[in-house]
Amino acid sequence: MKLNAKVPAGPLPQKWDQHKFDLKLVNPANKRKYEIIVVGTGLAGASAGASLAELGYNVKIFCIQDSPRRAHSIAAQGGINAAKNYPNDGDSVWRLFYDTVKGGDYRSREANVYRLAQVSANIIDQCVAQGVPFAREYGGLLDNRSFGGAQVSRTFYARGQTGQQLLLGAYSSLMRQAAIGKVKQFSRREMLELIVVDGQARGIVVRNLMTGELESHVGHAVVLATGGYGNVYYLSTNAKNSNATAAWRCHKKGAYFANPCFTQIHPTCIPVSGHYQSKLTLMSESLRNDGRVWVPKKKGDTRSPEHIPEDERDYYLERKYPSFGNLVPRDVASRNAKAVCDDGHGVGETRLAVYLDFADAIQRMGEHTIKEKYGNLFDMYERITDDNPYKVPMRIYPAVHYTMGGLWVDYNLMSTIPGLFVLGEANFSDHGANRLGASALMQGLADGYFVIPYTIGDYLAKSSFNGVDASHAEVKEAESQVEANTQKLLSINGKKTVTEFHRELGQIMWDYVGMSRDENGLQHALTEIPQLREEFWQNLLIPKDSKTLNKNLEFAGRVADFLELGELMARDALERKESCGGHFREEHQTPEGEAMRDDENFAFVSAWEYAGLNNAPNMHKESLTFENVKLTQRSYK
Amino acid sequence: MATKLSLNLQIWRQAGPDKPGKMVDYKLNDVSPDMSFLEMLDVLNDDLLQKGEEPVEFDNDCREGICGMCSLVINGVAHGPQKGTATCQLHMRKFKDGETVTIEPFRAKAFPVVKDLVVDRGAFDRIIAAGGYISINAGGAPDANAIPIPKEYADEAMDAAACIGCGACVAACPNASASLFVSAKISQLALLPQGQPERYRRATSMVAQMDAEGFGDCSNHAECEAVCPKEISIAHIARMKRDYLRSVFK
Known part of the structure; x- marks a missing residue:
């Protein structure tokens, strides 16, 4: 199948407007005849569910938590970008577009990114109207702050809880539609299979996590907004329930998986403290507005930070990147932290940490101001580490945070399976090889509020649908596949828990498909992962009751999928013989150690087609053409 | 490295919504004070699994104190002893070696128990x-700075x-x-x-x-x-x- 991104013709700034006019409409009376299935209730899913219901479609919405409000978007801290230019500092749609394409190291699709920048301003309007309490100045107008990879202040925020407030806004709109019956809500359901009939995505099979019953739901289109796959690494900033199962099962049903090796390692997380560690906690990038990153100049310096005089400290980001300083993009900050630690300058008990120091900021602005800006983050840091960051510098280290790769979608956000739309982190479209801070919230809400409401109508209006109900052969087939998979898991009588397998996979991924990668390591991962997968299916220890709440069973299904996805990530990383953004191949770096792209051979999206478990997947290429920005070596110096 | 804790846990076990429940005693050794409370329960569950017993079900997700999924009444207090802290952010350094810790679900008529410590x-x-x-639909909002607050x-x-x-x-x-x-x-x-x-x-x-x-x-x-x-x-x-x-x- 030839990939067709369906990017509209015409000059970049007019593409979306023209496309909106060209899209076919469904008239208001007909919208209520359509049933849309939305999976996931984070920013993308909740905003899509609410907006589609507002238009008159019947929406069924599914989430794995006990309430849509708990999706992991809620944990986003720092903010949301928008090209409002309220601070009068030179921002524009074009600049946000440019920064995002550059930040993504020129591996995203121009037209999608431009549209994202265009609708960014509408998102802020929409959220304020919903009652989202963004931070304000004394004059009553909205406040902004800066984030990495930008030299303007375009980030809107609600203390350190921006994701929470935006999600609760979208959730409230969703609940408003639930109250009038346009949205039917299904919580504690996990999507385990996609139902495809006559080549169209027509429904899903879910497991009711409380009773273990399988339920099938059919409709006219499926919107997948199930987030990213960072938990393949076991330790990440993702929530414990975040997983790739829904996306992976769609992949196995024919949806191409794009750029799986593009993962983001966030530079400012609380370091690992012990083997029992179950997840990692992010300290918002916004802290780099005021915190200064440093390590001791002397290798293996074990003095406590207050005993290290100023001239014996290396503020390495400020030294190496004077114009962006501590606000370089995430991939650059992470790689540098790893480099100084690998070089023996790391701090703390494990030597795998650098300092993020607020002493100067506190002296300049006073503790009160710092508390007002970052109080909840400082409190969280103290609760976890037992250190007081007002007194001693934070210790931070990079951790897996976000996945830029995801299911391949065209300009309309439709996957290679007609009728399956993919939104938010679950798709691949906007962030290229590295996402800028405060852009995930922007993309999730852009997709849900302002893109899918237009593009789904076009699909529905142009398609014809055969009647499908619960007794349809494809529905029964999907159900029996899920049942067989569950029984297979339950029939293993092994000795190792699902957490042990997950940890082992995570370690392989972190060591060989992590912050930096090379051919040998990736080849090694490609031998180890299938071995671990084989052991998993022989030696899993699992509670046997499937007709009850059984979290080990849920996790076993997810880890089984991670064991396949991890292999695809390694394969993709091996094939991409260049460095770009978060994908750093040791063999391809500039003399200064920065990522070195190969635009001649690798300016494409790799979209993988599933070919069966024992066959190598097929790679399809969507070549990326840049008509509006000039490809340069990214420089933040 | 701080010393490890030994704990006597008393945990509410209930097989399902309409089943009877009871407190069950568990002994857990080698608890690191740097563990979070939920990581301590993870360790207990791994032990139970290895012994062929049913793990204790409890709700959790973000483990950063923001999603609201975790719950638990710990020693009679919702979210346990540390003020302004959700259970997932509570760390074992708040407990003493040899302490007895009771763990129960959030109880209320409007929050029926699903299983063990999980409620609806x-x-x-x-x-x-x-x-x-x-009540506002996507698309019709005025400029965000139109109304100063x-x-x-x-x-x-x-x-x-x-x-x-x-x-x-x-x-x-x-x-x-x-x-x-x-x-x-x-x-x-x-x-x-x-x-x-x-x-x-x-x-x-x-x-x-x-x-x-x-x-x-x-x-x-x-x-x-x-x-x-x-x-x-x-x-x-x-x-x-x-x-x-x-x-x-x-």
């Missing part, structure tokens, strides 16, 4: 659906909006009232100009739904405020009551 908090969704929103109001709205919907307030209240949860939403929207058109209708319908779900009334014990992981003030309950009264006489 669907009532909160239905209360929000009853009016915890501003005094910083103090925006800040106080944010204080209320910080609610994570965990239900600790209900678990702590002798009446199992959801007043703190409901008032946080009512108050947030009442403080903002955008929330004014539906202000009184909202108060009536949300309070009515809270009653219909079987939550009790507020009689000013303030236990809710004491356990709230986001330290939301009962001043919001006062605002809710004023709005509710006004709505009755409108």
Whole structure:
């Protein structure tokens, strides 16, 4: 199948407007005849569910938590970008577009990114109207702050809880539609299979996590907004329930998986403290507005930070990147932290940490101001580490945070399976090889509020649908596949828990498909992962009751999928013989150690087609053409 | 490295919604003080699995104190001993070697037990659906800076909006009232100009739904405020009551 991104013709700034006019409409009376299935209730899913219901479609919405409000978007801290230019500092749609394409190291699709920048301003309007309490100045107008990879202040925020407030806004709109019956809500359901009939995505099979019953739901289109796959690494900033199962099962049903090796390692997380560690906690990038990153100049310096005089400290980001300083993009900050630690300058008990120091900021602005800006983050840091960051510098280290790769979608956000739309982190479209801070919230809400409401109508209006109900052969087939998979898991009588397998996979991924990668390591991962997968299916220890709440069973299904996805990530990383953004191949770096792209051979999206478990997947290429920005070596110096 | 703890755990076990439940004793050694409370339960569950016993089911997700999924009444206190802290952010350094720790679900008529420590908090969704929103469709919003909002109001709205919907307030209240949860939403929207058109209708319908779900009334014990992981003030309950009264006489 030839990939067709369906990017509209015409000059970049007019593409979306023209496309909106060209899209076919469904008239208001007909919208209520359509049933849309939305999976996931984070920013993308909740905003899509609410907006589609507002238009008159019947929406069924599914989430794995006990309430849509708990999706992991809620944990986003720092903010949301928008090209409002309220601070009068030179921002524009074009600049946000440019920064995002550059930040993504020129591996995203121009037209999608431009549209994202265009609708960014509408998102802020929409959220304020919903009652989202963004931070304000004394004059009553909205406040902004800066984030990495930008030299303007375009980030809107609600203390350190921006994701929470935006999600609760979208959730409230969703609940408003639930109250009038346009949205039917299904919580504690996990999507385990996609139902495809006559080549169209027509429904899903879910497991009711409380009773273990399988339920099938059919409709006219499926919107997948199930987030990213960072938990393949076991330790990440993702929530414990975040997983790739829904996306992976769609992949196995024919949806191409794009750029799986593009993962983001966030530079400012609380370091690992012990083997029992179950997840990692992010300290918002916004802290780099005021915190200064440093390590001791002397290798293996074990003095406590207050005993290290100023001239014996290396503020390495400020030294190496004077114009962006501590606000370089995430991939650059992470790689540098790893480099100084690998070089023996790391701090703390494990030597795998650098300092993020607020002493100067506190002296300049006073503790009160710092508390007002970052109080909840400082409190969280103290609760976890037992250190007081007002007194001693934070210790931070990079951790897996976000996945830029995801299911391949065209300009309309439709996957290679007609009728399956993919939104938010679950798709691949906007962030290229590295996402800028405060852009995930922007993309999730852009997709849900302002893109899918237009593009789904076009699909529905142009398609014809055969009647499908619960007794349809494809529905029964999907159900029996899920049942067989569950029984297979339950029939293993092994000795190792699902957490042990997950940890082992995570370690392989972190060591060989992590912050930096090379051919040998990736080849090694490609031998180890299938071995671990084989052991998993022989030696899993699992509670046997499937007709009850059984979290080990849920996790076993997810880890089984991670064991396949991890292999695809390694394969993709091996094939991409260049460095770009978060994908750093040791063999391809500039003399200064920065990522070195190969635009001649690798300016494409790799979209993988599933070919069966024992066959190598097929790679399809969507070549990326840049008509509006000039490809340069990214420089933040 | 701080010394490891040995704990006597007493945990509520209940096989399903209509099954009887009971407290069961477990002994857990080698607990690192740097573990989170939920990581301690992870370790217990691994032990139980290896021994062929059923692991203890408990809700959790973000483990960063923001999603509101975790719960637990620890030693009689919702979210345990540390003030302003959800269970997932509580660390074992708050416990002593040899201590007996009781762990129970959030109990309330409106929060039926699903299994072990997991309860159904669907009532909160239905209360929000009853009016915890501003009626605006995507697409029609005016410019975000069209209406200035005094910083103090925006800040106080944010204080209320910080609610994570965990239900600790209900678990702590002798009446199992959801007043703190409901008032946080009512108050947030009442403080903002955008929330004014539906202000009184909202108060009536949300309070009515809270009653219909079987939550009790507020009689000013303030236990809710004491356990709230986001330290939301009962001043919001006062605002809710004023709005509710006004709505009755409108």
